[in-house]
Amino acid sequence: MRIAVASGKGGTGKTTVATSLALSLASDSTRPPPLFLDCDVEAPNAHLFLRPTFERRQEVGILIPRVDESKCTHCGKCAEVCQYHAIAVLGKKVLVFAQLCHGCGSCALICPEHAISEVPDVMGVLEFGTTRAGIVFARGVMNVGEPMAVPVIRQLKKWIAPQPNQIVIMDAPPGTTCPVVESVRSADFLLLVTEPTPFGLHDLKLAAQIARELNLPAGVVINRDGIGDAGVEEFCAAERLPILMRIPFDRAIAEGIAQGQTLVDMRPECLSSFQSLFNQVRILVEAPA
Amino acid sequence: MKQVVILSGKGGTGKTSVAAAFAHLAYADSLRSVLADADVDAANLGLVLSPRVIEEHDFVGGSIAVIDPDKCDGCGVCVSVCRFDAVQVREGGYRIDPIPCDGCAACVYQCPTKAIRMESQVVGRWFRSESRYGPLFHAALRPAQENSGKLVTLVKQKARLLALDENYSAVIVDGPPGIGCPVISAASGADLALIVTEPTVAGIHDMERALKTTAHFRVPSFVCINKADVYPDGAAQIEAYCREHDIEIVGRIPFDQTVTEAMVNGEPVTAYRPDAPASRAMRAVWERIATRLNDQEDRQ
Amino acid sequence: MKIIITTVSPTIESEIDPRFGRGAYLLVVDPNTLEWQAHPNPGVNAPGGAGIKAAQFVVEQKVHAVISGDFGPHAFDALNAASVPMYVFGATRTVREAIARFNAGQLECVTAATRADCHSESKT
Numbered sequence: 001m002r003i004a005v006a007s008g009k010g011g012t013g014k015t016t017v018a019t020s021l022a023l024s025l026a027s028d029s030t031r032p033p034p035l036f037l038d039c040d041v042e043a044p045n046a047h048l049f050l051r052p053t054f055e056r057r058q059e060v061g062i063l064i065p066r067v068d069e070s071k072c073t074h075c076g077k078c079a080e081v082c083q084y085h086a087i088a089v090l091g092k093k094v095l096v097f098a099q100l101c102h103g104c105g106s107c108a109l110i111c112p113e114h115a116i117s118e119v120p121d122v123m124g125v126l127e128f129g130t131t132r133a134g135i136v137f138a139r140g141v142m143n144v145g146e147p148m149a150v151p152v153i154r155q156l157k158k159w160i161a162p163q164p165n166q167i168v169i170m171d172a173p174p175g176t177t178c179p180v181v182e183s184v185r186s187a188d189f190l191l192l193v194t195e196p197t198p199f200g201l202h203d204l205k206l207a208a209q210i211a212r213e214l215n216l217p218a219g220v221v222i223n224r225d226g227i228g229d230a231g232v233e234e235f236c237a238a239e240r241l242p243i244l245m246r247i248p249f250d251r252a253i254a255e256g257i258a259q260g261q262t263l264v265d266m267r268p269e270c271l272s273s274f275q276s277l278f279n280q281v282r283i284l285v286e287a288p289a
Numbered sequence: 290m291k292q293v294v295i296l297s298g299k300g301g302t303g304k305t306s307v308a309a310a311f312a313h314l315a316y317a318d319s320l321r322s323v324l325a326d327a328d329v330d331a332a333n334l335g336l337v338l339s340p341r342v343i344e345e346h347d348f349v350g351g352s353i354a355v356i357d358p359d360k361c362d363g364c365g366v367c368v369s370v371c372r373f374d375a376v377q378v379r380e381g382g383y384r385i386d387p388i389p390c391d392g393c394a395a396c397v398y399q400c401p402t403k404a405i406r407m408e409s410q411v412v413g414r415w416f417r418s419e420s421r422y423g424p425l426f427h428a429a430l431r432p433a434q435e436n437s438g439k440l441v442t443l444v445k446q447k448a449r450l451l452a453l454d455e456n457y458s459a460v461i462v463d464g465p466p467g468i469g470c471p472v473i474s475a476a477s478g479a480d481l482a483l484i485v486t487e488p489t490v491a492g493i494h495d496m497e498r499a500l501k502t503t504a505h506f507r508v509p510s511f512v513c514i515n516k517a518d519v520y521p522d523g524a525a526q527i528e529a530y531c532r533e534h535d536i537e538i539v540g541r542i543p544f545d546q547t548v549t550e551a552m553v554n555g556e557p558v559t560a561y562r563p564d565a566p567a568s569r570a571m572r573a574v575w576e577r578i579a580t581r582l583n584d585q586e587d588r589q
Numbered sequence: 590m591k592i593i594i595t596t597v598s599p600t601i602e603s604e605i606d607p608r609f610g611r612g613a614y615l616l617v618v619d620p621n622t623l624e625w626q627a628h629p630n631p632g633v634n635a636p637g638g639a640g641i642k643a644a645q646f647v648v649e650q651k652v653h654a655v656i657s658g659d660f661g662p663h664a665f666d667a668l669n670a671a672s673v674p675m676y677v678f679g680a681t682r683t684v685r686e687a688i689a690r691f692n693a694g695q696l697e698c699v700t701a702a703t704r705a706d707c708h709s710e711s712k713t
Contacts, residue, residue: 008330008331009300009301009331009333010297010300010302010331010466011299011300011301011302011466012301015491040467042468042469042472043298043299043466043468043494043495043499045299045495081394081395081398083351083352083392083394084393084638085638088638088641088667089645090644090645090648090667090668090671091648091671093670093671095641095666095670097663097666100641102393104372104373104391104395105370105372105395106370106395106398106399109370109395109399110398142468142469144468144505145502145505145506146469147438147469147470148470149467173466174467175330175331175465176430176432177330177430177432177433177435177437178433178435178437179467179469181388185388197553198333198336198337198555199305199333199336199552202333202336203333206330206331206432209433210433213432214388227546227549228552228553229553251519251544254544255520257489258488258492258520259520259522259523438637439637446611
């Protein structure tokens with residue numbers, strides 16, 4: 001089963017919830033420890049809390065065109081088909097703009113002289129390791145200056161195959177567009193973490209729409225419960241979005257997380273709350289549609 | 290006319306709260322400003338500025354491929370060329386899933402029966418509003434869509450052009466989290482960037498990536514530490530990092546529940562309760578930034 | 590001989606548009622006879638790579654120079670690859686002024702991208 005943890009608004013506690021869920025599953029000896037994927041490749045943070053020992057590393061990127069000038073007739077068909085203006089024919093020169101390229105291969109396919117080959121352009125790195133609790137950890141780190149996170153996320157998800165019965169937890173980036181969609185697409189359940197404030201509510205509504213677009217069952221965790229107003233509760237009731245957990249606001253927790261402690265480190269009793277969260281998720285996933 | 294963009298790396302550090310305070314304080318100081326909410330995925334700035342929409346427009350994103358089932362003969366060339374896993378099987382043929390489709394059109398050009406065409410899609414809307422503190426440009430991208438960068442660029446351009454046409458002194462841009470394309474688009478053309486960070490391990494880690502990003506694109510950057518008292522050691526780490534990299538820290542804002550109260554009340558905290566600790570600290574940050582903005586040579 | 594200037598309106602009486610990639614119009618003009626023709630800039634609506642689109646148009650027109658306010662890195666690389674000299678208009682506001690100063694050799698020729706912008710160098 002694949003559980004994606006997302007939010008819409010940044011800073012609501014996705015990583016806090018995702019890592020705590022992973023730790024609670026790891027403490028259950030009746031199942032293999034979970035596979036944790038940190039899909040926030042622009043600003044990955046989960047490693048600060050789960051502290052994996054990295055054992056494997058792989059550069060990733062997309063394939064970009066390379067033109068063999070000796071075969072090129074400057075017909076311009078490559079530039080014509082490129083939807084991203086990443087290849088241009090200027091007089092007798094062909095320029096490739098790697099940052100604009102999406103690696104689709106269309107130019108290489110269309111070139112009548114077969115003058116275009118494709119070469120890897122590195123955009124980031126994938127890293128794999130295990131944590132003391134036995135969690136299998138993988139993340140992607142996009143290179144600074146790269147505009148596109150999606151290809152890195154896509155390859156991260158294909159990189160490590162889960163074992164049978166191994167739960168996969170995907171910690172998504174904030175937001176509601178393509179990097180988030182790429183992260184959560186293959187999930188069986190979308191866990192939406194929010195805070196009970198107007199900003200939290202506004203962005204929860206958008207995140208809930210993703211669940212609808214992707215046809216994913218979803219549930220909500222309210223973090224920092226008590227700080228704002230009742231808008232989120234009312235919304236969830238109206239949309240029949242189950243509220244699966246409430247984490248009360250506690251400055252001591254905030255201070256601990258600031259230092260890199262996990263919720264489970266600070267409040268060992270919440271291990272069972274997260275186990276119960278997982279059970280509720282399982283029931284919702286297995287429920288008839 | 291100067292442009293300031295507010296970024297963070299990590300989400301939830303307080304960009305929008307600071308941007309709203311800046312909008313209010315600039316207005317109070319008679320520094321006429323145009324406001325731009327560049328977080329088009331999750332635009333929150335309007336929630337505290339009481340905007341009245343005066344113009345709204347469709348935003349057309351990239352196109353996606355559509356297969357004509359009458360012309361499709363099920364040869365499967367589209368499946369073999371698609372690098373985005375966007376082609377799904379249908380009885381006797383195929384269908385493009387619009388969500389993963391990247392709009393590359395490779396299938397369009399390779400399809401032997403010319404059964405595929407590109408269709409442009411309206412993927413969001415952008416708005417020009419009048420807010421309490423000046424014109425506000427904002428947008429909403431439909432969830433699960435692409436082209437945030439393009440929409441961010443549009444919002445900013447509209448703001449910039451209005452500012453130039455009507456002699457505003459500044460454009461204040463509330464940026465998105467992360468460091469990818471939407472952030473790069475938000476930062477492009479800025480005279481300076483303010484990185485709002487928090488003294489947490491995650492906040493510090495992402496602040497460093499955000500600073501590397503603005504450095505990469507040569508945007509002069511400053512840092513302010515929000516919720517500064519939550520982890521004093523963390524604040525010290527930020528100070529050390531900034532000292533080492535020659536980055537000025539323009540202020541420290543204490544953790545203050547008034548910020549949330551103000552948000553619930555639909556106002557910037559500096560307007561809601563000017564003498565609250567966070568308000569006083571934000572006013573100090575604003576004053577430093579306004580001076581630094583003045584120091585920057587006009588980039589236009 | 591022809592040059593191209595980015596303009597706000599489609600006439601020789603226009604003000605200059607300081608942006609190359611997204612300037613509203615590309616005015617093709619003979620700086621000696623002042624014969625001119627205005628074309629909408631194909632880069633204006635491009636999602637990305639506006640400068641590249643505009644540069645391709647410029648190269649197709651086979652002009653001897655381009656005058657604008659601002660050449661981003663992609664536009665610069667593209668025009669440079671095609672050996673089209675780029676000039677910035679400096680303090681002038683109108684097309685006519687810019688042409689006069691171009692003829693007098695008073696415009697600054699650009700040897701590098703005038704701003705760092707989103708997306709960086711090209712790879713050939």
